[in-house]
Amino acid sequence: MLFLWVKAFHIMAVVAWFAVLFYLPRLFVYHASCDDVAGRERFKIMERKLYRGIGAPSMILVWTLGAWMAYLNWDYYKTQGWFHAKLTLVFLLTGYHHMCGAYVKKFARDFEPPSHVFFRWFNEVPVLFLAAIVIMVVVRPF
Template identity: 65%
Template sequence: MLWIKAFHIIAVITWFAGIFYLPRLFVYHAMAEDEVSRERFKVMERKLYRGIMVPSMLVVIALGLWLISFNMEYYLVSTHWMHAKLTLVALLIGYHHYCGHLVKVFRDDRNTRSHVWFRWFNEVPVLLLIAIVILVVVRPF
């Protein structure tokens, strides 16, 4: 079980690295003024999303479900912190998929949002990460 937990944590770190970096690429992409830069950002965004973020998310979900399966009654019936954590993870998965939507928006040259909007958008996963880590470590309820 400890090996599964270790690889789950590694996958979470990898997934969050992408979740933190992709919106930063959106900031720079929204600021780009020349075609060469915009095309470069399209490639970087696509590769980051498809090559790192999606596989990492899938591994996080698979290993997380595997960990829960070891003691399903405890995690899904007795622990309210786990319910809260899974709710936040669901929001994070939604954020992830919205990032995928934005990759397509930029790919198709349809972005209408400013770099400032993307700077704020980039802060959402930080808040989710803080809350998730507190729930897992402190288990406040």
């Protein structure tokens, strides 16, 4: 029963984390297109609060609860190829999360951002991760 409780909270943390990973790069699109000082300042606040207030805590919860689930059933998970592939994807997604954090810091320092078109493409990356991770967990192709 403990495993199911941990799994439920893990899924909630994943949903919160992906909400940030979908919305934060969208804010970057708007921020990169913004021409007025007041608007740019507003985006800085929104980006910082989203990343630090929701993004980082939810990512930490995803990793903590995921590690707890793995610990509870390690004999099973250690032999599953899909699990190792999923962990690799989550590790790479964590790198994407930190890239977002780097952009939050750069925007806070008023750097000259890449075009909004770059951020429109950057915004699509978490969709690919989500699809691949869900397939690993649900389909378990190997």
